[in-house]
Amino acid sequence: GESVGLHLPTLSVQEGDNSIINCAYSNSASDYFIWYKQESGKGPQFIIDIRSNMDKRQGQRVTVLLNKTVKHLSLQIAATQPGDSAVYFCADPSGGGYNKLIFGAGTRLAVHP
Amino acid sequence: DTGVSQDPRHKITKRGQNVTFRCDPISEHNRLYWYRQTLGQGPEFLTYFQNEAQLEKSRLLSDRFSAERPKGSFSTLEIQRTEQGDSAMYLCASSPRGRGPSGYTFGSGTRLTVV
Numbered sequence: 130g131e132s133v134g135l136h137l138p139t140l141s142v143q144e145g146d147n148s149i150i151n152c153a154y155s156n157s158a159s160d161y162f163i164w165y166k167q168e169s170g171k172g173p174q175f176i177i178d179i180r181s182n183m184d185k186r187q188g189q190r191v192t193v194l195l196n197k198t199v200k201h202l203s204l205q206i207a208a209t210q211p212g213d214s215a216v217y218f219c220a221d222p223s224g225g226g227y228n229k230l231i232f233g234a235g236t237r238l239a240v241h242p
Numbered sequence: 243d244t245g246v247s248q249d250p251r252h253k254i255t256k257r258g259q260n261v262t263f264r265c266d267p268i269s270e271h272n273r274l275y276w277y278r279q280t281l282g283q284g285p286e287f288l289t290y291f292q293n294e295a296q297l298e299k300s301r302l303l304s305d306r307f308s309a310e311r312p313k314g315s316f317s318t319l320e321i322q323r324t325e326q327g328d329s330a331m332y333l334c335a336s337s338p339r340g341r342g343p344s345g346y347t348f349g350s351g352t353r354l355t356v357v
């Protein structure tokens with residue numbers, strides 16, 4: 130069945146370094162992806178999205194790359210800050226008629242001073 | 243408006259008891275969603291409403307679960323005869339007309355512990 134998953138459960142980085150969080154998907158028909166950030170005790174928060182007609186999209190300190198050939202996307206966070214510490218999820222709404230999100234298991238990002 | 247509000251934030255209940263959670267969406271949002279999140283996992287879709295109509299239910303939503311949105315505003319999620327496997331964070335989200343998934347705003351969730 131359809132799945133969205135991440136390669137690493139935990140990523141530790143030094144403050145100021147760049148972070149890269151990866152996500153693989155299995156549905157070749159998926160055409161839209163969203164990255165969420167979830168801080169402890171809170172619900173997921175929208176970070177950035179990308180459609181399949183794009184390979185790259187940039188936001189404030191974040192960049193998402195999409196490689197449709199290998200069904201992989203990544204979230205890059207520049208100059209990681211302590212406030213970036215959270216669990217990051219990629220999500221795919223394509224398989225549910227865009228009415229529901231299919232989330233991966235998440236990657237925990239720990240930022241060390 | 244302060245976003246999506248969920249009540250209670252935490253609930254501890256004994257196995258076999260019934261529980262009810264409430265979600266107040268952002269006022270102009272016509273769509274409301276319920277998700278369940280277990281520890282270390284991503285949220286899983288349960289059901290969603292467009293106004294007062296429940297348009298889709300996941301197979302995860304067993305017959306012990308029922309959700310309502312009677313006036314198209316707040317919603318309730320009831321779990322009857324709770325089981326330990328129901329222990330999870332129950333998240334509510336809402337979105338405005340025409341925005342799709344990028345317009346989701348999640349609440350902070352209700353954490354249910356069944357003992």
